[in-house]
Amino acid sequence: MAGTVLIIDDEEKLRSLMKRIITLEGYNVLEAGNIKSAQKILDKEDIDVVLCDVKLPDGSGVDYSKTIKEKFPSLEVIVLTAYGNIPDGVQAIKNGAFHYLTKGDDNNQIIPLLNRAYEKVLLQKRIEKLEKQVGQKYSFESILGNSRAISEAIAQASKVAPADTTVLLLGETGTGKEVFAQSIHNSSKRAGKPFVALNCSAFSRELLESELFGYKAGAFTNATRDKKGLIEEANNGTIFLDELGEMPLDLQAKLLRVLETGEFIKVGDTKPTKVNVRIIAATNRDLKAEVEKGLFREDLYYRLNVFAITLPPLRERKKDIPALAEYFIALAANRNNRKALKMTTAFVEKLQLHEWKGNIRELKNVLERAVILADGDELLVEHLPFDLQIADKSSGILSAFDLASVEKLHIIKVLHHTKNNKTEAAKLLNIGLATLYRKIEEYKI
Numbered sequence: 001m002a003g004t005v006l007i008i009d010d011e012e013k014l015r016s017l018m019k020r021i022i023t024l025e026g027y028n029v030l031e032a033g034n035i036k037s038a039q040k041i042l043d044k045e046d047i048d049v050v051l052c053d054v055k056l057p058d059g060s061g062v063d064y065s066k067t068i069k070e071k072f073p074s075l076e077v078i079v080l081t082a083y084g085n086i087p088d089g090v091q092a093i094k095n096g097a098f099h100y101l102t103k104g105d106d107n108n109q110i111i112p113l114l115n116r117a118y119e120k121v122l123l124q125k126r127i128e129k130l131e132k133q134v135g136q137k138y139s140f141e142s143i144l145g146n147s148r149a150i151s152e153a154i155a156q157a158s159k160v161a162p163a164d165t166t167v168l169l170l171g172e173t174g175t176g177k178e179v180f181a182q183s184i185h186n187s188s189k190r191a192g193k194p195f196v197a198l199n200c201s202a203f204s205r206e207l208l209e210s211e212l213f214g215y216k217a218g219a220f221t222n223a224t225r226d227k228k229g230l231i232e233e234a235n236n237g238t239i240f241l242d243e244l245g246e247m248p249l250d251l252q253a254k255l256l257r258v259l260e261t262g263e264f265i266k267v268g269d270t271k272p273t274k275v276n277v278r279i280i281a282a283t284n285r286d287l288k289a290e291v292e293k294g295l296f297r298e299d300l301y302y303r304l305n306v307f308a309i310t311l312p313p314l315r316e317r318k319k320d321i322p323a324l325a326e327y328f329i330a331l332a333a334n335r336n337n338r339k340a341l342k343m344t345t346a347f348v349e350k351l352q353l354h355e356w357k358g359n360i361r362e363l364k365n366v367l368e369r370a371v372i373l374a375d376g377d378e379l380l381v382e383h384l385p386f387d388l389q390i391a392d393k394s395s396g397i398l399s400a401f402d403l404a405s406v407e408k409l410h411i412i413k414v415l416h417h418t419k420n421n422k423t424e425a426a427k428l429l430n431i432g433l434a435t436l437y438r439k440i441e442e443y444k445i
């Protein structure tokens with residue numbers, strides 16, 4: 001995608017020369033002879049980079065670059081200064097311009113500089129888009145579900161969000177603990193400040209300590225420079241510590257100190273560092289049992305347990321499955337450039353019979369796979385993984401390794417293939433027609 005450049009200069013000849021050079025690079029170029037007409041174009045068009053002369057009939061380009069940046073912060077301005085007038089260029093940069101060019105002297109510099117400015121604009125646009133997505137994604141409104149269990153958890157989380165209290169989120173893997181942590185942060189006073197997440201089970205003890213608390217240069221062989229830990233990166237914001245139950249005891253002591261005094265000591269440092277950070281912790285372990293086994297500090301447990309919210313497993317809120325499924329199907333269809341897909345009744349039934357040990361994450365992945373497999377505009381049972389296909393009301397959840405389940409599913413598939421022609425199906429299965437009828441009855445096909 002080519003960017004759009006606006007040239008503001010009252011010298012028509014120079015404008016058209018620059019226009020020619022820039023157009024050859026693939027940019028769209030618009031022109032203005034003064035600030036007034038430039039302003040009209042800026043208000044109407046989506047401009048990426050402005051090339052602006054300093055001496056304009058109705059004002060100074062140096063001053064105008066400030067106005068432009070205030071009104072359109074993601075756009076970049078390059079100021080065109082007169083020969084030998086570096087102070088103008090310096091002032092323009094102070095006013096927020098990307099850079100300056102000396103008119104007539106720097107023609108071969110125009111394109112490289114313009115390309116750099118445009119890259120910055122693209123990056124800025126991408127960041128804005130992502131920020132918007134994240135902001136939308138993680139609010140209590142975007143947590144789907146009407147079941148009592150999830151509504152209670154949302155109500156508790158919305159109450160504690162503005163209170164700045166430490167929160168402990170309990171729940172199996174994939175139940176949405178991180179989504180809740182982000183939503184709490186986004187509706188707290190700390191929204192707009194950093195939200196930093198760390199999975200404590202993903203690191204060795206040493207790495208976890210330096211990731212979390214940072215280190216001083218020289219603390220160990222590869223520590224050539226001071227490094228801020230994530231707790232410091234999260235200053236004035238929130239840190240989300242996932243799988244806290246996995247944190248070694250000595251680091252738990254350091255964390256307790258942060259909770260009590262707002263201070264910690266970096267690896268290799270002698271003096272404490274102060275932070276103002278809200279801690280949201282999560283675990284799928286039974287912390288009380290860990291305390292009894294001596295694996296989790298009792299004082300930290302009580303400190304964290306002041307406000308605990310339990311997130312229900314998906315199998316305890318099956319009512320929410322259709323709405324969640326619809327949402328994930330729409331997301332997956334969009335990502336895969338597919339039009340909207342509908343679930344058949346049998347498909348929804350199978351979803352509701354499954355155990356969902358991986359909870360919402362598993363549901364999301366199963367549906368993404370189904371969307372990819374579906375050729376038509378309907379999601380069918382055959383688009384589900386094997387163990388979901390064989391789940392059945394009478395037998396409850398069957399194992400994918402159960403021989404009868406495999407046989408049943410195979411018969412279903414063959415019957416589907418023969419469009420329910422039993423004689424043909426029996427032939428393909430290499431069994432007698434009577435045997436097929438018996439199996440159909442036995443398996444309640």
Ligand SMILES: Nc1ncnc2c1ncn2[C@@H]1O[C@H](COP(=O)(O)OP(=O)(O)OP(=O)(O)O)[C@@H](O)[C@H]1O
Pocket residue numbers: 142143144145171172173174175176177178179180242284360361364
């Ligand atoms: N209520 C919800 N609505 C929409 N998407 C959700 C919801 N809850 C969770 N998700 C999605 O499900 C996935 C798992 O959520 P999340 O990472 O928050 O779970 P978790 O409990 O932190 O998992 P783990 O313990 O394994 O880290 C994510 O992709 C998340 O976007």
